[in-house]
Amino acid sequence: MIPLDDTPRVHVRAPGKINLFLEVGQVMDDGYHELATAFQAVSLYEDVWASESDDFTVAVHGAVDTSGVPLDERNLALRAAQLVARATEQSGGVHLEIRKGVPVAGGMGGGSADAAAAIVACDALWGTGLSTSQMHAIAARLGADVPFALQGGTAVGTGRGDELSPALARGRFEWVFVADAGGLSTPQVYTELDRHRERHRVDIAPAVRHPLVDPDVLHALRAGDPVRLAAVLRNDLQVAALNLRPELADLLELGERAGALAGIVSGSGPTVAFLCADSAAALDVRVALSATGHEALHAHGPVPGARVIPG
Structure with a gap:
């Protein structure tokens, strides 16, 4: 009802x-x-x-x-x-x-x-x-x-x-997100990652048993430094997402040419996230991506979790 x-x-x-x-x-x-x-x-x-x-x-x-x-x-x-x-x-x-x-x-x-x-x-x-x-x-x-x-x-x-x-994060980090027209299934992306690792097992190191977050990521967050953070962004699922959606590689390059510090596939994708130096740079990147026909969204972090909105 x-x-x-x-x-x-x-x-x-x-x-x-x-x-x-x-x-x-x-x-x-x-x-x-x-x-x-x-x-x-x-x-x-x-x-x-x-x-x-x-x-x-x-x-x-x-x-x-x-x-x-x-x-x-x-x-x-x-x-x-x-x-x-x-x-x-x-x-x-x-x-x-x-x-x-x-x-x-x-x-x-x-x-x-x-x-x-x-x-x-x-x-x-x-x-x-x-x-x-x-x-x-x-x-x-x-x-x-x-x-x-x-x-x-x-x-x-x-x-x-x-x-x-x-994790302590000082300051505010500016992001531009571009959502792809079609979603990617998270299980599908993990399956493709396993296949990629198997196909290239001679060329790449095996998956670690106990993964760890790079300490440089935490140092960059504590410093509130987007340039340092851009240098250590990493997503192991990105290679699988790019295998499934090769056109995302062009989008990553486009955003970085538009002035983003770095681009990365968000989680299992296919949304792509661009870290920018400040809000003005984020606006420039968003405008540049929108001009090429992409739907670009500007957001910032960190923000609070789920909370009641009064009224």
Whole structure:
């Protein structure tokens, strides 16, 4: 049942993310790869409104293409709401309205941000008083990026990426994002990475057992220095994304020629992120990319994680 217009609603906003560094290790016994990553939450947001309902339903709209977003049990936000209800023995349902501002299937954690927002929204709507650790436990059941969308800021992730440690980041980092017309499946990209490593096993070193974030990444963040950070950006999934979408290599080159300090595929892609020296440089890069027909978005980080928006 869709709630009436005068039904009380809770509004929660959660950020998308960029992987500043992503080292992909060996496959663990559970079938997942061990990871070491440095996350930064950025100012492209997912907005979720939760209102009481007889059932669990979701509606999706937004400034980005939402045609690929599922509205059934595959929707992470819907699954998050159901997990909160079961954990708190809540008898009713919830209707979620999602306004998306993060590119869909673009490697920026938009679905994970929806799930994090749904956890916070349902807890506030139902007054269930979940602790931070309880929310984190629910989030971890939904995927590696969901706990970070709850926390926000900048953090190091290990294990599957869901074991988080806050990282100090001074200042503000300016980014320009270009979303590709079609998404990439995260499992597809990991599978291609495994195939790439197998094809080139004679030429490249084997995957490490216990990946680590490069200390130079953390030093650059603490210094608030985008030039130093640009020199150490890394994403092991980038080679797989480029194998699947070779045209992304041209886009990376285009952004760097336009003045970006560095470009990197965001997460599993195909969104490409360009780190810029300051907001003026980011505007120049965004204008240059837009002039070539790309939809470019300017954002900054770090920003807070999922939080209730008053009123």
